[in-house]
Amino acid sequence: MEQVYGLVALACGLIIGLGAIGACIGIALMGGKYLEASARQPELMNALQVKMFLLAGLIDAAFIIGTGIALWFATSTFLK
Amino acid sequence: MAAEHDVAQHTVTAGEYIAHHLTFLNGTGAAQKNLVDFGLINYDTVFWVVFLAVLGGFVLWLAARRASSGVPGRFQAAVELLVEMVGDQAKGLIHSAESRKFVAPLGLTIFVWVFLMNAMDFLPLDLIPRIWEGLYAGMGHDPHHAYMRVVPTADINATMGMSVTVLLICLYYNAKIKGIGGWAHELVSAPFGTSKNPILAVVLGLVNFAMQLIEFAAKTISHGMRLFGNMFAGELIFMLIALMGAAWTGANLPSILLFFGHFVAGFAWAVFHILVVVLQAFIFMMLTLVYVGQAHESH
Numbered sequence: 548m549e550q551v552y553g554l555v556a557l558a559c560g561l562i563i564g565l566g567a568i569g570a571c572i573g574i575a576l577m578g579g580k581y582l583e584a585s586a587r588q589p590e591l592m593n594a595l596q597v598k599m600f601l602l603a604g605l606i607d608a609a610f611i612i613g614t615g616i617a618l619w620f621a622t623s624t625f626l627k
Numbered sequence: 628m629a630a631e632h633d634v635a636q637h638t639v640t641a642g643e644y645i646a647h648h649l650t651f652l653n654g655t656g657a658a659q660k661n662l663v664d665f666g667l668i669n670y671d672t673v674f675w676v677v678f679l680a681v682l683g684g685f686v687l688w689l690a691a692r693r694a695s696s697g698v699p700g701r702f703q704a705a706v707e708l709l710v711e712m713v714g715d716q717a718k719g720l721i722h723s724a725e726s727r728k729f730v731a732p733l734g735l736t737i738f739v740w741v742f743l744m745n746a747m748d749f750l751p752l753d754l755i756p757r758i759w760e761g762l763y764a765g766m767g768h769d770p771h772h773a774y775m776r777v778v779p780t781a782d783i784n785a786t787m788g789m790s791v792t793v794l795l796i797c798l799y800y801n802a803k804i805k806g807i808g809g810w811a812h813e814l815v816s817a818p819f820g821t822s823k824n825p826i827l828a829v830v831l832g833l834v835n836f837a838m839q840l841i842e843f844a845a846k847t848i849s850h851g852m853r854l855f856g857n858m859f860a861g862e863l864i865f866m867l868i869a870l871m872g873a874a875w876t877g878a879n880l881p882s883i884l885l886f887f888g889h890f891v892a893g894f895a896w897a898v899f900h901i902l903v904v905v906l907q908a909f910i911f912m913m914l915t916l917v918y919v920g921q922a923h924e925s926h
Contacts, residue, residue, distance in 0.1 A: 597716075600906060600909065600910075601909075601910060601913050603906070604853070604906060604907070604909075604910035605910075607853075607857075608849050608852075608853040608856075609849075611853060611856035611857050611860065612849065612852045612853060612856045613856075614856060614860050615852065615855060615856030615857075615859050615860055616856075618859065618860055618863050619859070622645065622646070622649060622863070623658075625642065626642045626643075626645060626646040626649075
């Protein structure tokens, strides 16, 4: 049983960690482009900001779904 | 392993504390076994969902009833800003004025409703469960089985129910705008197109149809799971932060440090959560509009 606990802990760490790498790179690329774009054309800032937040949610989705599943695994394994 | 630590009031372990807070009031006292289980009803989710819908509806109704065409008060101005914001987004994404009559109010309802459901996370974690515990004991039941989860969007049944409803609305608009024949044609000819060669046309039709099914399923599942994942993770982190404060054993150094950590982490997470709550409600509304808008576009 101890081995199962260890493997679940490792799996949850991998799910969250690898997902976080992807989400962070995605958000960083998009945030950088947003700043560049709004420095070039400040009048577009508001229109772009709405789209940026929408995309931030979309980029985060896979990571957050992964985190939710990992936390669900963790709670259902460790809290028996 | 966290469950082995004995914190929180001598008798309740950390694991028991979290498990208790993650159990729904569904009459059985056990967790849901399958993802889809129509035999169980989470009464706490149903209660808060209906309560918040009535509350949100009442506040907006109050604003509409008191609305004046003269100089608006603060309350009216705030509601007007909200309605205008949703109306603008709907105008940008859905080009049929007739559909907007239904879809723009739908977007407003979703935004206000999801925001209120998410905002239940801001209430102190133990406030409503403790009140419920008292009521439950007062009704002559065992207070240890007084389960209550106050954030309805941290229940996968609620979020998936909403996203499946959005799917049904999309299917309805697909059939309405394109006609059954036009939609059936699109199902087998988009995204890869079709061919003059009959054998190739059948193969492409099957591939296109499979792609369309995958698209609908992926949209619906990610729509509901995104909201659930955000709110469930947020709620669980609030519980873990609460456990730091619950580890108080007296005026010794670890207890004081943990109490301090509890305060700082709780503050930081609550501030960050304000962003998450509004953002997730906004994204849920925007994606609903985007999906309904896609149902209007023909390939």
